[in-house]
Amino acid sequence: MTRLDLGPIGVTLDVRADGGHLADAAMLEGLGYSAIWIAGGQLATLDPLRDVIKATEAIPVGSAIIPAWMHPAEDVVALRRELEATDPGRLITGLGGAHGDRPLRTMNDYLDRLDTADPPVPAGARMLSALGPRMLELSRDRAAGALPLLVTPEFTAQARRILGDKAALAVMEFVVLEKDARLARDTVREPIGFLTRVGGYPQNLRRMGFTDEDIAGPSDRLLDGLVAWGDIDTVAARVRRHLEAGADQVVLVVRPTDPDAVPHAEWRALADALIV
Incomplete structure (x- = not known):
């Protein structure tokens, strides 16, 4: 499978x-x-993905992420079937x-349903929200790559080593x-404090060296480790650290x-x- 060409700088849209x-x-x-990415918390339905694709000309639009527990695989298949007929290649x-x-096991079962659909949602058109080593391996083996959140540039370098040269990393x-x-x-x-209590985020934060006290805060140390803040040069330098560590794309989650x-x-x- 050819490595997905994401382009270096993506952005989320509320x-x-x-x-x-x-x-x-x-x-x-x-x-x-x-690329434009729509956060999973805004995907009570999958309609926003379709709407943003229709409102633009050619830019890829991705879900970040579609929650497997909320949307059955059949809904994902139907959306891709529709958009491939009108706007091929644009939905990530x-x-x-x-x-x-x-x-x-839950994600493997979900991917099995995408693989066996008619038509399937191919591995090269899907990415996984991956933090732990085994989920990163799954992203490498059964998807185009990984889409992690709340990570450091050091994590990015470790993820690239697991993903190898062919899988994408956004x-x-x-x-x-x-x-x-x-x-x-x-x-x-507040938004990071919410996420630190969800799913695999706490465990991954501990793997990256943050303490339970950091996570419970969230502490200034944790925020400084996870967030690009400061003037434009400081933020740009942080983004480039992720790219130099092996990210194909940095998706900017901009908060005014x-x-x-x-x-x-x-x-x-x-x-x-950031954009040349």
């Missing part, structure tokens, strides 16, 4: 009830981002959410363009300090700094 995110999607494509099927006692990175340390950390403390704002200015500044 779905808005007023539909304004569709104009934002067109703007992001115009700025030169390599990011999958995850296989929690519980046997997450590997690393999701929280970004706050703010030089004030307290404000930057407080901007992401005003929780009600849409980060238009931040998207433009990051595009100017």
Whole structure:
């Protein structure tokens, strides 16, 4: 299987009830981002993936991620069948959410259903939310690659060693363009605090050297280890560390300090700094 060509800089897009995110999607494509990703928490239905593809011209659109426990494989198959007929090659099927006692078995069973569908969702068009070594191996063996969140550049280097040369690696990175340390950390403390209590995140944070106290906070140390915050040069340097460590793409999860704002200015500044 040929390594999926992702392009270096992706970005997440928040779905808005007023539909304004569709104009934002067109703007992001115009700025030169390599892909647009929709977070799993906004995928109560799979419609936003279709809507963003229809609102843009050619940019790939990915799910980050479709929770396996929420959407049956048949729904994923139906969406891909529809979009391949109208917009071939544009949907990246990011999958995850296989929690519980046997997450590997759960994900393998889900992938089996995608493989045996008519038509199938091919391995080269899907990525897995992978943190632990065995899930990274599954991403290598049964998908195009891995889509981890809440990781350090050191994790990125370790993941690349497990994935090898043929699998893709898209690393999701929280970004706050703010030089004030307290404000930057407080901007992401709540969303990261929520994630640190979900699924395999706590275990992986411990593997990366964070303590239970760091995770419970979340502590400033943990936030500084996981988030690109500061001025544009500092953030760009952090993004490049992931790319140098082996990421094919860094997916920018941009969070403005005003929780009600849409980060238009931040998207433009990051595009100017990171997109050649």
